[in-house]
Structure formats: C-alpha cells, structure tokens
Amino acid sequence: MLEYSAQLDLAFHALADGTRRAILERLSRGPASVSELAKPFETSLAAIHQHVQVLEASGLIATEKRGRTRECRISAETIMRVEHWLNERRQLWEQRFDRLGKLLENNEFQNMAGAGGTADGGEHR
C-alpha cells in the first residue's frame, strides 16, 4: 500500500485538472463508460482514457471491464481522505484563529483604559 503522503500527491494531482474534475462531476451522478465520459470534450478518446487512468491510479475512481466497454464509477474512500486532510489543517488553523481572537478581545479590554494598540496580536513564533 502506498504511503499516505504519496496517496495525497496522486489524489491532489488528479484533482488539479479541469477535465478530470469534470469527469468526476459526471461520475458523481452515476457510472459511465470511457466513451460516454469523452463525449462532452473535444479531445481524443485516447486522452480521456489517460485521464481515466490517472483518476484510477489516484483511487478517486474505480473501473471494471465489461465486454468491450469499461465502466467507471466514483470511489468514496480517497475523496474522503482528501477532505479529511483539508479539514484537519483548517481546524488547526481555526483553533489558532479563535485563540487569537480571544487574545485580541482581551487586548481591547486592556486598551479601553489606554491608547490605541497594534493591529497585530504579536504572538508570532
């Protein structure tokens, strides 16, 4: 199994392309074959096939060959992992922001009896 960071590399890289995101949007509405996925685009089928391969390697989709068509469908796990990573960072940041907010509030109370304070809650480093 790939290490966590390498998985995120693949997933974020896969998501960093508008065509691939459009494919995901299509698939979030239900499974489709490669040529169905290709229809909305002007690029070649081979190019879409390559995008599908990138998406599958990232774990964002899963595919299965049925006869001569390949059915592609969204896979939940990876998108959840990505959301989880983002969520953790954001929460860390928000916690810090809340603490900073409270600090500033306290400063304001203190400053009510003094002169205008700095705009920056200097707890840097």
Place this chain on the structure above:
Amino acid sequence: MLEYSAQLDLAFHALADGTRRAILERLSRGPASVSELAKPFETSLAAIHQHVQVLEASGLIATEKRGRTRECRISAETIMRVEHWLNERRQLWEQRFDRLGKLLENNEFQNMAGAGGTADGGEHR
C-alpha cells in the same frame, strides 16, 4: 478575478506536492518567515521560496514583507473553497449511493419470494 475552475486548478496543484503540504501544516500552527519554513527541509532556500510563491498564487497562503523578512500565513478562503467542491461531489455521490441502497433493499424484499437476482442494481444510464 480568476474563474472558479482556474482557482481550483491552482489550489489542487499547490496541494499536490508533499513539501508544500508540509509548509501548510507548519503555517496552520502559526505564521512564519520563508527561512523558518525552509529549516525542516534539505532543499535550497530558493526552492522553498518558489513553493511559497506557488502557494501564494493559489490563494492558500498570504504573505507580507516586513523589513527584510517575509511573513507567511494561512489564508482560509481558498482551503474552504476546495473543501466545498469536494463536499459537493461527495454529497452527490452519497445521495446516489443512498438511492441505490434503497433500490437494492427493495430488490431484496422482492427477491425473497423469487430466485437469486443480479448483484448489480442495474439502473445504469
């Protein structure tokens, strides 16, 4: 202002690199200068500076020059936009999955009086 899709391109691309994600992790714990960000890595300061530029262009961080140092800090908006996009896709997918689940349940009830059905809830296309 950049169009939405181009913003996502930049953000996901910025997130698709382990070094840049590590920088974000560091910054989610509080602002830092470029050389502080560079310390944990073996790469050159110039390389880290380039990563910082990519992150800033994506909107994931904001920076401000103070004297001869540049203070870098997380910026919330973009990370929230990215989470929002992922969340929407996942919800679409989950809705579909729920409907499919209910369909399969119904099939099971129907199949209790009949023979073994197909494993696939064939509502494809």
Place this chain on the structure above:
DNA sequence: CGAATACTCAAGCATAGGCTTAAGTAACCG
C-alpha cells in the same frame, strides 16, 4: 465470417514543474 465499436498501447512532441547554482538587492547590526 466480416465490419463496426470501444477501448488500449506506443511513440513523439511541446510545455510545465521542481531543483540547483550563481548572482543580485534590501534591511539590519556594530
């Protein structure tokens, strides 16, 4: 069986990415 369909694979090509080294440039420090 033979044609059409639906990928699949392999080269080749142009651009973008990430890194390095080697200069700058702009504050600070003594």
Place this chain on the structure above:
DNA sequence: CGGTTACTTAAGCCTATGCTTGAGTATTCG
C-alpha cells in the same frame, strides 16, 4: 560604512504531463 542576513531573480537542467496520431486487440452485430 561594511558585513551579515534574508530573501529574490535568473538561467539551466532534467523529468513529468497532456495531447496527438497511428496502430493494435477484443467484442458485438448482421
């Protein structure tokens, strides 16, 4: 003022990406 610090810029290099075209290969249909 001169040296150190902290970026900043530029050039070059090598790899990775995304796309195309031109073959395959496997299925399905008449």
